[in-house]
Amino acid sequence: MTTMTNLTKTTSTTSPDDSNAPLIPLPPTAARATALAGSAIALAGTFLAWTWSEEFPGNLTVTGYPGGLQTLTLTVALLTLLFTLSGYGIKGLRWLTPGGTNSPVRLLALATLGTTGFTMGAISVVLGGLVNLEPGAWISGTGALIATIGAFALPHDAHGEQPPTGLWERIRHTLKAPAPGTPQKLPGWAEILVITGVFAAGLALFAYGIDIEYPELFIGFLIAVGFAFAALGKAGLLRRLSQLAGTHRKVAMIAALVAAICFPFTQTNDQYALIGAQVLIFATVALGLNVVVGLAGLLDLGYVAFLGVGAYTAALVSGTASSAFDVKFPFWAAALAGAAASLIFGVIIGAPTLRLRGDYLAIVTLGFGEIFRITVLNLNGVTGPDITNGSNGVTNVPDLNILGFDLGIQHDFLGFSLTRSSNYFLLMLLFTVIVVLVFRRSAESRIGRAWVAIREDETAATAMGINAFRLKLLAFALGAALAGFAGSVQAHLGYSVTPEQYQFAGSVAPNSAFLLAAVILGGMGTIAGPLIGAALLYLIPAKLAFMQDYQLVLFGLALILLMRFRPEGLIADRRKKLEFHEHEQQTTPDAPPPGSTTGVAKAGA
Incomplete structure (x- = not known):
């Protein structure tokens, strides 16, 4: 009996259930x-x-x-x-x-x-x-x-x-x-x-x-x-x-805006301020893609083409000598022209293709991106009309002059020197705020709820009375317009617009693959997610230029690790957290389970 008792004690001490050791x-x-x-x-x-x-x-x-x-x-x-x-x-x-x-x-x-x-x-x-x-x-x-x-x-x-x-x-x-x-x-x-x-x-x-x-x-x-x-x-x-940010939303937004405004004043090297401005362009375009992918669930692999449409439009009406049109719009008109041109192209491309779903839609949008790049390459006066100067692109785009404020020269403000790159950073920050407000208002509206319903289950959304095609076309057009809006600044910041800037993938960012990765990496359907994801994907390659030959390998490895350990992205919304972390569903009883038709019913109301 004593032997059995000792054996029982030994077994309970080394039990495999004690896994918290x-x-x-x-x-x-x-x-x-x-x-x-x-x-x-x-x-x-x-x-x-x-x-x-x-x-x-x-x-x-x-x-x-x-x-x-x-x-x-x-x-x-x-x-x-x-x-x-x-x-x-x-x-x-x-x-x-x-x-x-x-x-x-x-x-x-x-x-x-x-x-x-x-x-x-x-x-x-x-x-x-x-x-x-x-x-x-x-x-x-x-x-x-x-x-x-x-x-x-x-x-x-x-x-x-x-x-x-x-x-x-x-x-x-x-x-x-x-x-x-x-x-x-x-x-x-x-x-x-x-x-x-x-x-x-x-x-x-x-x-x-x-x-x-x-x-x-x-x-x-x-x-x-x-x-x-x-x-x-x-x-x-x-x-x-x-x-805390949700409780004090206005305070958080003001603090974020003030911190971003202060960034140019912390830089003494114009090159780093230029990187900051380019990061904002990348982030703004990624946020526009988030409307298409994150809210409506439409896999667009040619989204960078809309950025190119806006950039080429703004460059052609900027008054540069290399433009085929002898016109010079004020900047507000050039920005609106770029956004309008991208919106029109979005409607033209989306109308015949958005009845497709999944992989078929992705292939069609990928084809559109390549068609755009090849088209502007051939509009060189030899294989087509002389509009875009072919591979040379539209060059010598002049700096912006807004209400007498020349963004191309240095300005002194409160003892600080704002360089050309800092000026464009502040302008692009204003554009980013506008895009954030548009995204937020759209996501929180009845249309935004309908987009989410379509993303989760298009068949169920259609059964609840949602016009899926019309709303998908609206998402496609809005995302295209936001990209064209950012492209109008990109044309002036870089002095030129060339076809190789708008590829599906490559070492030059932004491109469609990196934009899509920025949305997924940061967190689909959120505001902060694509901004952070785009900043990381642009800043890291820019600072590690010596590893350019291994960039795509490291990029793929990073995505694999991210999908393995944090598939919902760096900044995940509530629905994604519930979808990828089932244990949180029990601790959040007021949240609808993934795939629930609650959102569909609300969207169709």
Whole structure:
């Protein structure tokens, strides 16, 4: 009897149901102390020299003053330290982890290890061997490794659900979104301060990233920001920020607009302000595509052609000597002409093709994009009428002059110098605000609900009385007009318009493939999603030009990883969250399940 009792005790102790055990067998207290000590050691190592030679970019030879990649390690190590301390229940730090305490520590420890390890490897490659590493690098690397070991020894945040089993499931559990919790209520003034501080921090982060001059620092920046963003999401802070922004929507929109307006004043290099203006063009066109793909569910693979129609129209009526028409419209008329021309082409192309669905519609729109590019290539006076100058395009497009304000020259404002690129950035920001307002009003209207109903189930929407063809044509025309609107600015910003700018895929952005990826990457049907996705897809290749030969390979790999770990996109709407995360359906009883006809009924009302 005693033997059977001992056997029962042994079996219950080693039961496979105890799947919440950590990967590394350490007591939780010791694991947290290990992670705390490791992050402190990694942080301390950043104040020592990491290499002896100034040939490595960033000057990592100074003791007592972190620089370059050291600052990134210092930042993520400090975040690891703070999030680890929040697990002790220290008053004032618990607000950091409303969605869980241990998974964010693991991700931040990986950020510290990845940033430090990459820096050590880059120093060895650039300078020629590990011998070029000074003690500071070894101290930070050892501390990052210790912090990672301690972080993975912590138990997983189960949130009342079945704990993960196996290494792969545990890693997936660390990366996926946390279960919603009850956040601590803040006073109204404090919530407004939080929103303002977050947008100010976002401006500083974007300005820092776009101002990076050498690729080693930018790669380290991507590693640190990627893991830190995932950690903040896992901690529940991003969900909390989304709730605050929804509660104070007007404050959030004003804060975002003010932060964007301040961006040109943070730049001293005109090249980076130019990248910012081009990012806004890419983002605005992606938001226009979001009307077609994200709201109406129409797969358009030739959308960049509408951008080209608007750009060519604005360029041809700009008064340039290379134009076939001897006219010069004021800018407001040129912008409206570009939007109107794209809208007309959208109706002409959509009317005979939008009765198709799915893959067939995608093939037809892809064909239209190629027809547009070949047509403007052949309108060269040899194989067709001399309208677009063929492969030479419309060149020498003059700078804009709006109410006596010449965007092509530098202007001084409150002690700051606004360059040509900064002027166009502010103009494109105004266009972006207009497109955002149009998208938001459309999405929240009866027509927007009808688009969503068609996207979810066109047959059911038609059965509820929705004229699917008419509404799909409206979405197609609106998306085309928004693209043409942005194209009118692109023509003047780039001085010229050529056919190779408007391809389905290639190394030049924006193109149809990258625009579609920006919508999917950011989150279909949302406003912030395509803006963030477009910014990432334009900024990363622009800063990593030396990897241009591997751009499409890395792009494909990134999409595979994204679809594996976050198929709803970086910023997902409520319906997508319910569709891809079934466990949240039980915690959100007021939300209709995916495929529900509730939205169809409302749209048909």
